[in-house]
Amino acid sequence: MNKSTIYLLSFSFLTLILGGCSQKKVNTAIEIKNMDLTVNPGDDFFRYVNGNYLKTLEIPDDKTSYNVFNILRENVDKNINDILKEVSAIEGAVKGSATQQISDFYFTGMDIEKINQDGVNPLLDEFKMIDEIETLGQFQDMVAYMHLHGLDPLFGGGVEQDLADNTKLRYYLAQAGLGLPDVEYYTKEDDRSVEIRAEYVKHIAKMLGLAGADAPQASKWAETIMGIETFLAQNSKTLLEMRNIPGLYNLMGKDSLQKLMPDFDWDRYIRKISDQDFGDFVVMSPKFFEAMGTLLAETNLEDLKIYLRWDLINRSSEYLSDDFVNQDYQFYSEFLSGSKQIQDRWKRVTQTTNGMLGEPLGQLYVDKHFPxxxxxxxxxxxxxxxxxxxxxxxxxxxxxxxxxxxxxxxxxxxxxxxxxxDKWEDYSKLVIERDSYLQNVRRVNYFATQKNLAKFGKPIDLDExxxxxxxxxxxxxxxxxxxxxxxxxxxxxxxxxxxxxxxxxxxxxxxxxxxxxxxxxxxxxxxxxxxxxxxxxxxxxxxxxxxxxxxxxxxxxxxxxxxxxxxxxxxxxxxxxxxxxxxxxxxxxxxxxxxxxxxxxxxxxxxxxxxxxxxxxxxxxxxxxxxxxxxxxxxxxxxxxxxxxxxxxxxxxxxxxxxxxxxxxxxxxxxxxxxxxx
Ligand SMILES: [Zn+2]
The missing domain is CATH 3.40.390.10 (Collagenase (Catalytic Domain))
Known part of the structure; x- marks a missing residue:
């Protein structure tokens, strides 16, 4: 939960905890010794039942919070890592098998020597694609390419059930494209928000510098990027507005969408995404898309390209060399959330592998850990x-x-x-190689996008x-x-x-x-x-x-x-x-x-x-x-x-x-x- 994520229909999970994961055993049943019986339960029940525990609890340096969720997630990380190591020891895995996919993905993530040698190189082909953009049409094509590969410049999209007629699937269009975690960081005027914005601009410049820009250019670009993101944020719905579900349900045909933003060629964009005809779209925040149209019409193409370059770097940094990883950590985890130390690499790569290949890993996990x-x-x-x-x-x-x-x-x-x-999804067509961590991430994201798009027009899978x-x-x-x-x-x-x-x-x-x-x-x-x-x-x-x-x-x-x-x-x-x-x-x-x-x-x-x-x-x-x-x-x-x-x-x-x-x-x-x- 560091960078803002595309907000499709994300409903009601029990909890989301910021921060990541040390090995400690969870106590069973209730723990009387954790209670502080000197606290009056009617004044503060939380401290009455947990007071003694809290007196000695230290948040580990690599975490920003520590609670039962963190402990259980650490246990899962450890169990998943054991599985990763076991799977990696299997020889002669068949190409396309879960064993091959999981072990090769993990291998590329743990090969920090190669990753550090490569530096920014894994991004160079995509930089070139951006550099070669000469028209707004080509710019859109690059946006589509990035969307297909799990990146989120400007906006996001995906197939989900129709809210009013849930036997149908619709293509949803959602606001996105921001590097700060929430829309209101761009708009609030309190001291902390102002400080965060200033630090964010510096962070962008540092990252652009790592990716090859000289210092004056990087600073100038960072301001441009911040300007574009701020405009998008100002026209985005707030988190609170996003909770108004009926307000998200705005059906629009391609023609209406085209009228809303004349400078974006929707036909061209959709053709790049898929050969399907999606019919009416659900436009979750029409005002945002209208503003995006204005942005495209009024912004210099070179500036838009700089914005794409940043989205590419920012969303890729954790899969690149340590200089990128550390700068990313410093801003998002240390400065924003108060973390004191980056997690060990094995934990980060385990979490990424689990996030990317959670379904095939899940099959192995439940065999061992779910009676x-x-x-x-x-x-x-x-x-x-x-x-x-x-x-x-x-x-x-x-x-x-x-x-x-x-x-x-x-x-x-x-x-x-x-x-x-009851039934597991088929990952056999997913290609994972031993060549590049970042490329493997792109491959999984591309696979996931295709899987989502392929749902369109088919019956709803209630067992999913x-x-x-x-x-x-x-x-x-x-x-x-x-x-x-x-x-x-x-x-x-x-x-x-x-x-x-x-x-x-x-x-x-x-x-x-x-x-x-x-x-x-x-x-x-x-x-x-x-x-x-x-x-x-x-x-x-x-x-x-x-x-x-x-x-x-x-x-x-x-x-x-x-x-x-x-x-x-x-x-x-x-x-x-x-x-x-x-x-x-x-x-x-x-x-x-x-x-x-x-x-x-x-x-x-x-x-x-x-x-x-x-x-x-x-x-x-x-x-x-x-x-x-x-x-x-x-x-x-x-x-x-x-x-x-x-x-x-x-x-x-x-x-x-x-x-x-x-x-x-x-x-x-x-x-x-x-x-x-x-
Ligand atoms: Zn809940």
Missing amino acids: PSSKEKMMALVANLKVALKKRIENLPWMSDATKEAALAKLETMKVKIGYP WAMTPQTVNAGYNPLKNDITFPAGILQAPYFNPDADDAVNYGAIGVVIGHEMTHGFDDQGRNFDKDGRMTNWWTDEDSKEFMERAQLLVDQYNGFKVNDEVSVNGQLSLGENIADFGGLTVSLEAYKMSLEGKAAPSDIDGFNDIQRFFISFGQIWRGKIREKALIRIVQEDVHPWGEYRVNGALFNVPEFYESFDIKPEDALYRTVEQRPVIW
């Missing part, structure tokens, strides 16, 4: 959570029967994906996964109305076969409830049981929902990150609804699981409901560097764990009873301030 019994246990848990959410919807005091009926139908139809896909099995995350996809729990997250402490039920419901149970609730958050509620964007709410119920959601917005806006910055309650609303819902539904499911059974006895002096909450609070233990925290507030829809814990709890009535929360406690909210949503 089939986990799938059965998860299926049972998901079924329990569904029953609990059903009961809650049926009993919601604020919702009409008509809306309830549609909500229940949606819940009933919600599908679940656990562990790994949006995440690889080794991903430490979970997700909800409103267009398919399904929830996904990859093998990567089904590890302790999230999913812990050795822990008591209360602990598991407080951990993986809440995760399941979180993803289910995404189907009913401020974005998910725009989609019906079949995954179509349609309004199934009565006006009165919509109004009720918005009023209740506003209480959450106000609550999270009240969390101060430092003297100047607060959590953005509006940006994080979907996550906060999901956290609140996840906690509520999982607790309900846990209580239902006890029906007809004797109450579990206390463990370590805590009853089961207390252990449920402690487990939830300990899942989010961790520390983050100040700079990274500020970035999360601006760039991530997920609040940092501390706010996820304290924020979700104070709306749950059982929390008050379990820990005897009193009106004078900091987390206390009056009944009027606590919404009931799901």
